[in-house]
Amino acid sequence: MHESPSRRRGQHRDPVGAFLGGLWAVGNAVVIALLGVIVQDHFDTARPGAHPAANSAPDSTYV
Numbered sequence: 001m002h003e004s005p006s007r008r009r010g011q012h013r014d015p016v017g018a019f020l021g022g023l024w025a026v027g028n029a030v031v032i033a034l035l036g037v038i039v040q041d042h043f044d045t046a047r048p049g050a051h052p053a054a055n056s057a058p059d060s061t062y063v
Helices: 015-046
Strands: none
Touching: none
């Protein structure tokens, strides 16, 4: 039987290390997603005419 070179016979997996690694990966994914949302919102509000003012009257060109 051939074992991986990183583990020796009788050595067990570390559940705490695996949990922390998974938590690190999920945390990075959440941070990247939040940064993407922030950047997208910034560019959407930077365009002129993207969001009209709340108290502005609509155009009445077809009266």
